[in-house]
Amino acid sequence: MSIVYQVLGKAGHDNALFVWVTSGQAIHRLLFDCGENCVAEVPYTDVLAIDHLFFSHLHMDHIGGFDTFFRSVFNRTSRRNAVWGPPGTSRIMHHRFRGFLWNLNADQPGQWFVHDIYPDYIDRFRYDVSEAFERAHIAGREPHRLPCHGMPQGYPARSTQRGFGRQLLDEATFTVEALHMEHAGPSLAYLIREKPRFNVDRAKLAELGLQPGPWLERVKVRRADEASLLELDGATYELAALRETLLVEKPGESLAYLTDFILDQAALEQLVPALHGYQTLICESQYCHADALLAQRNFHMTAVQAAELARQAQVERLILFHISDRYDRREWLALLDEARAIFPNTTFPQHWGLTEANV
Ligand SMILES: [Zn+2]
Ligand SMILES: [Zn+2]
Numbered sequence: 437m438s439i440v441y442q443v444l445g446k447a448g449h450d451n452a453l454f455v456w457v458t459s460g461q462a463i464h465r466l467l468f469d470c471g472e473n474c475v476a477e478v479p480y481t482d483v484l485a486i487d488h489l490f491f492s493h494l495h496m497d498h499i500g501g502f503d504t505f506f507r508s509v510f511n512r513t514s515r516r517n518a519v520w521g522p523p524g525t526s527r528i529m530h531h532r533f534r535g536f537l538w539n540l541n542a543d544q545p546g547q548w549f550v551h552d553i554y555p556d557y558i559d560r561f562r563y564d565v566s567e568a569f570e571r572a573h574i575a576g577r578e579p580h581r582l583p584c585h586g587m588p589q590g591y592p593a594r595s596t597q598r599g600f601g602r603q604l605l606d607e608a609t610f611t612v613e614a615l616h617m618e619h620a621g622p623s624l625a626y627l628i629r630e631k632p633r634f635n636v637d638r639a640k641l642a643e644l645g646l647q648p649g650p651w652l653e654r655v656k657v658r659r660a661d662e663a664s665l666l667e668l669d670g671a672t673y674e675l676a677a678l679r680e681t682l683l684v685e686k687p688g689e690s691l692a693y694l695t696d697f698i699l700d701q702a703a704l705e706q707l708v709p710a711l712h713g714y715q716t717l718i719c720e721s722q723y724c725h726a727d728a729l730l731a732q733r734n735f736h737m738t739a740v741q742a743a744e745l746a747r748q749a750q751v752e753r754l755i756l757f758h759i760s761d762r763y764d765r766r767e768w769l770a771l772l773d774e775a776r777a778i779f780p781n782t783t784f785p786q787h788w789g790l791t792e793a794n795v
Contacts, residue, residue, distance in 0.1 A: 437609055437630055439689040443718060443785035444474035447768060448761035450497045453693050453718055454478050455628060459609040466490065466612070468626060468693045472500035475508075483508050488605070490612070491521035492695050493623040494528050502532060511546035511565050519550045520604060520614075522622035526550040526561040530572055538568035549575060553602060553624060555616055556580060600710035601627055610688065615706060617697030619735045625697070627710065630688020637684045644681070655679055692751075695720040695758050698735040699745060711749035719745065720758035724771040739771045743778035754782040765790070 437459050445451035450471025457464040465482055467475075467489045475483055483505060492498060509517060519529055529550045546565035551558050557580060562573040580602045601613030613627040636652055651668060655678050666673045692714050697703065711717065721739035723731040731738045739756055746754040756775060759768055768790055775782040784790045 437633065437688065439610075439628060439630060439691050441691060441716070441718070442477070443755065443757050443787075444477045445471055445757075447759055447784065447788045447790060448763075450474060450500055451695075451758045452498075452501070453757075454482070455691065456482075457607075457610050457628065457630070461608075464488075464607065464610070466628070467505070468492070469498040469695070470500070470502045470505060471497050474501045475504040476501075480508070484512070485515070487515060488518045488520060488612075490604075490614075490624070490626055490693075491519070491525055492625070492693070493522055493619055493621065494525060495696065498696070499528075499532070506532070511544045513545045517546070517548040519548065520553060520624075521551070522616070522624050523552045523554055526552050526559070526572065530561075530563065530569065533563055533569035538565075541568055542566055551604070553604070553614055553616075555602070558602075558604075600706075601625070615710060617694075617703055617706075618700075619697045623695070623697045625695075625707070626693045627690070627714075628692070629690040629714075632688055633686045634683040635686060636682050640682050652682075655682060690714045691716045691718065693718050694742075694745075696736065698732065699737045699741040704745065704748065707745060708748045711745070711751060714749065714751045716753050716755065717742075717746050717749070717751050718755045718757060721756040721771060721775065722758060722760045724763065724767065725774055739775040739782075740778060743775035743782055746779040746782070752781065754779050756782060756784055759784075 440456040440458070442454045443451060444454055450473065451469070452471050452474035453468040455466040455468065457466065465486045467486050469492055470489060486505065486509070489505065519525065529548070533548065544565045548563040550561050550563065558578045560575040560578070562575040563569045563571070601615040603611055603613050605612040610628060610630045615625045615627070617623045617625050634656060636648070636656065641648060646668065651666065654662065654666060655675065662675065664675055666675050666678065692711055694717060719742040720737055721742045722734070722736040723738045725738045725740040728738050742756060743754060754775065756772065759771065763771065772782065772784060772790070
């Protein structure tokens with residue numbers, strides 16, 4: 437199991453993020469925002485297999501490349517077309533879907549499900565290719581599920597993982613949550629986290645005088661219809677007690693995608709606990725700190741603020757992206773230095789080639 441990611445787009449241009457979440461059984465492909473020329477950097481087979489498109493918000497630099505994706509998959513039936521974003525996403529996507537000449541489409545398959553994420557619920561709308569996307573079908577309102585704690589049902593409640601945002605996806609091996617941030621309008625921060633895995637502690641097994649065998653699968657994998665007791669070599673064990681003793685939790689990988697919002701005190705108070713201990717923060721840094729007033733006026737962040745968030749949340753690494761084209765290469769590197777003074781493990785995406793060595 438792993439989370440693999442690629443920041444899309446160049447320095448000073450539109451950016452986005454592609455994420456592959458792999459488990460033994462499946463690969464989930466998630467796209468976060470869709471700026472101009474971003475999708476072209478993704479292998480075409482991966483574009484065709486994108487499971488979910490998540491918008492932080494719908495400013496032009498985050499949706500400008502949507503047509504490239506749409507053109508590739510508009511009538512696919514291989515998987516569901518799912519789009520997520522803040523309130524108003526469905527209305528704007530409707531215009532995007534309608535912005536072409538549609539004919540000979542009556543027999544075409546393909547449906548799009550667009551989710552408007554409010555703080556307390558999600559409104560879902562459906563659009564059909566066969567109708568030339570004319571109608572917005574109301575497809576349901578769901579109250580927010582409280583984020584689970586990333587725990588497969590029935591496992592010992594000793595996980596340190598907690599949910600803070602609105603849970604959007606609860607797949608077998610990972611979750612996606614959204615937090616509402618302020619960008620002179622809502623902008624969503626997204627948190628992707630693998631669920632913990634549970635391995636058997638061999639030393640504890642030996643202490644109990646038990647031999648490994650296929651029975652361990654009954655300890656590792658919970659079934660709805662299982663008995664609470666387990667017979668082993670003539671002795672009887674409580675399954676719950678065996679789990680508590682034998683299973684060792686291994687935390688999953690974690691990644692946060694943060695872009696286009698003001699990082700004021702309220703935002704820090706919301707984000708620091710939510711991101712505590714995350715492995716990777718991919719965070720915008722539109723401005724250098726000398727332009728902090730400009731950042732505040734435009735509801736954006738400075739690199740120093742992004743680094744301060746990473747430091748307080750005690751994450752492992754910070755990757756800065758979505759930097760302003762008002763600066764030149766030398767100023768971008770100075771902006772990186774500002775962040776590193778606060779949180780040393782800060783980089784730009786590696787493929788930007790923006791390091792001191794190649795100034
Ligand atoms: Zn932006
Ligand atoms: Zn924006």
